[in-house]
Amino acid sequence: MELSTLDYSIIIFFFLTTLLIGIIVSKRSGKSASEYFLSGRSMPWWLLGFSMVATTFSTDTPNLVTDIVRQDGVAGNWVWWAFLLTGLLTVFIYARLWRRSNVNTDMEFYELRYSGKPARFLRIFRSVYLGVIFNILAMSGVTLAAIKIGQVMLGLSAIETVGYAAVVTVIFSALGGFKGVVYSDFLLFFVAMAGAVGAAYYCVNLPEVNGLENLVSHPNVKDKLSLVPDFDNKEALISLLVIPLAIQWWSSWYPGAEPGGGGYIAQRMLASKNENHAIGATFFFNIMHYAIRPWPWIIVALASLVVFPDLTSIQEAFPDVTQDKLGHDLAYSAMLTKLPSGLLGIVVASLISAYMSTISTHLNWGASYIVNDVYKQYVNKDATEKAQVNMGRIATVVLMALSTLLALALTNAVQIFKYILMFGAGTGLIFILRWFWWRINAWSEISAMFSSGIISILISVPHINGVLFGSDTVEGIFPSWFQFPLVVLITTIIWVAVTFLTKPDDDDILFKFYSRVQPGGPGWSHILEKANKENIEISEKQEKWMVPSGLLAMLLGCALVYGVLFSMGSWIYGNITQAIILTTLSVLAGFLLAKVWKRLGKNLVS
Template sequence: MKLSILDYGIIVTFLLSVLLIGVVVSKRSGKNSSEYFLSGRSMPWWLLGFSMVATTFSTDTPNLVTNLVRKNGVAGNWEWWAFLLTGLLTVFVYAKLWRRSNVNTDMEFYELRYSGKPARFLRGFRSIYLGVIFNVLAMAGVTLAAIKIGGIMFGLPPLHTVGYAALITVVFSAIGGFKGVVYSDFLLFFVAMAGSIGAAYYCVNLPEVNGLDGLITHPNVVDKISLLPSWSNKEMIISLLVIPLAVQWWSSWYPGAEPGGGGYIAQRMLAAKDESHAIGATFFFNIMHYALRPWPWIIVALTSLVLYPDLASIKEAFPDVTNDKLGHDLAYSAMLTKLPSGLLGVVVASLVAAYMSTISTHLNWGASYVVNDVYKQFVKKDASEKELVNVGRISTVLLMAISAVIALLLTDAVQLFKYILMFGAGTGLIFLLRWFWWRINAWSEISAMFSSGIISIIINIEVVKNSMFGDAGIFPSWGQIPFVVVVTTIIWLLATFLTKPDEDKTLFNFYKKIQPGGPGWDKILQRANEEGIDIVDKEEKWAVPLGIGAMLLGCVLVYGALFATGNLIYGKYTDAIIFIVVTLVSGGLLVKVWNKMKNNFL
């Protein structure tokens, strides 16, 4: 596949624009570490919201969606659609708490919430665990997608693709810092959306597909378009709907969908002007991420079933693809080879945009942990601001290099997605409760983190996996995550009650600063009252019940918009109107609940 002069012109113009943004903001970003990692906490909600959407608009996401759709139909996306519950709980309960904490990273939170050496250890270890290990795995998944796109569309060897992608992105990320990432994300979002919508429109109108009517009635597609798994298939209902909605959303840690907020989502909330901007940004992100953006990818995935119904047809069309990279996720890139000149340039630019946005965010986020939570805390406490910025830039380059090496060893995005989910299974409940239950301490998190990882490794050893979760095993295959969650929860609860609680001084200070409220802090409020220490803001009411109500209404709104959009695409206009009405009614009710919440804490 060859690019025309027009295509090259579009791509080069786009890359120069992004690099220009990085250069323009580089001077201010390098001023100090707060500017480099949080842009001086001055960002408006809409800019942060677009940045969150662009960051999760990754090159591996369309590949992941394509894989899910080809294997389990559109309903297969419930594996990640269920995380909307996590996202909206963050919006209406945790966003204001994060912004009030005023920490530089979510790792710094540990020494605000917990006390003593365990808190210090947890901050340092988890900074490496998440900021380096998990972070490079996530980036490796994104880079793997770039490798597959480069191989399918241009016949590039994996090493060449990694080299080109890494060089451009790491230069931009290192010089621009967080401000450069956020400003460029605004541009990257529109380029990425234009590319994905353009690709979907062209693919669905290919002669082989014959428009939307031809697509949804095609024998390869007709049983794949349902937004819900078939009720006659018990295993699919449990694995795609019951487990994600009943267990996975609150129990598993996953980048961008952390229970209670965290990672680069927390970084953006901390960079917001104030609490209302933090909430607005995360709400905007969740609407775009779940209700609207997936549909162009889904349409391309469905069209791929017409042209490439199985792996053999993909292999036949692209014989140069090695067997270790062959998977259903390649079908997305395969469909893009059909695009005409001009549109191809836009789509390639959109894929580059998706890659740069995600990787630059992960690099800046990971480097913020290395600088603020490792180097500044354990290596050189009196480091100058200039030195911290330089360490951040060096860390950015090293994180990129490590993730690129790992990407060359991976096979498919779904494999990585499921491993990350399982490694974080069982830890989510702590992240939700630690704000509202005083008894949780650093040992709770340490025990959960280690037990979840160790149990996940053990049950994925082939002998254990087959004996416990195989067809003839003790548990069905979908039982892995619930098993890890139950065992991990038992372990961290035991660790909580077998270890000493945090010091009263730490708990008093935390409550006074955050004002979390709720019955989980009654014992601490009683102690503070006995000692004559005032830690309660009497003008603020506990907003969590209203926040949960807003979360549920928000879920109805977003899922309603998701189903309305799908039914409009399928031509089921009566169903679409019903879901539009549901969306509007839930939106109206949400506005009323939100106004009550604002009176409580804003």
């Protein structure tokens, strides 16, 4: 495949425009750490919402979806569709709480909520654990996808792709800071969506595919179309639907879908003008992320089953692809090589934009932890604003270098997805409850974090499994789908036990936290009683607790978003009656949600 002059012109124009944004905002972004990492807390909901969508529109996401669809069918996407519940819980309950906390990073939250040395340890450890280790893992997955795209579409070696992509992105990220990231995300979103939709339209009309009707009736595709797993296949049903909906969404930490909010989603909520803008941004993000955006990727993935039915056909078509990078996720890039001049340039630009948006967000987010929660707290407490910005720029370069090195050693995106899920298993419930139950302390999180990681390692190492279970794998004694629930179960038992075996946090910290955040609910009644006895006023107003209305709004929001997702699928598949029914239910859910949302606003403490 060769890019035409038109294609190169589109790509170069896009590159220059993005870099220009970084240069224009660099002067203001460099004024202070608050400007560099939070844009002065002045961002509107729509700009932050587009930024959240663009950030999760990474180069590895269509590859991941393609890998899932080719192996487990469309229903396999429930492994991440289930995170909608987490997302809407953040929208209707936690977005407002995060904005009220007024912290600079979600790591700073630890010393607002917990007390003593455990809180300080948790803050610095999680800053390194998430901001560096997990962040590098996530970025390496995105860079791996860029490497595969470079090999298949542009004939570039892994080193060449990493070199070009890393240099441009790190310069842009270091210069523009958070404001540059968000402003460019607005542009990147539309470029990425245009590329994804254009690619889907063209691929489904390739001569080999010959339209949607022929696609959905093709023998390679027919058994991949179901939106839910086969109920007769017990293992697939449990692993693809039951576990994600019953356990995974609330129990596991995953970037962009943290239970109770967190990470770069929290960063955007903290950068919003006020609580209402934080809610609006996260709701817009969840609709776009789960309901609208997946279908162009799914269509290309299904079409790839016709054009490249197996790995052998991909290898034959692209003999220069190295064996260690060959996987089903490569089919997405392979399909894009079929695109005509002009559209090809837009799609390549959209993939570059997806890469830059995601990486720049992760770089700024990770650097914010390093500066605010490590450098300023433990290295240079008297650091000037300029010194903090400079350290942020240095951290940006280092994170980029480390993630690119790891990417060169990986094979496919699913590796990282499963690895991160397993290492976060069992910790999510703490992130949900710590806002509403005073008894959770820093030791709860520390024990959950370490036990989850250690147990995940133990059950994934064959030699250790042979000792523990008498088999090289957990499947030797348990079904294959039980691995994730096992980690969740053991981790939960450990952290609950540790919670009651350790001392509660200091009253002063709990009083301060409640006074600032106003979480409400029966889980704080003990602290409210203590404060009243000491004649300390920590409750601003006796308003109706927001959680019951928030949960109802979450359920209606799920009905709305899933309704839109599945109705779009039904329209695409040509199931008109089902599409009309689902569309009607979606409209009804949206109407009811609007009423509950209005009531929720009245019941919340302003």
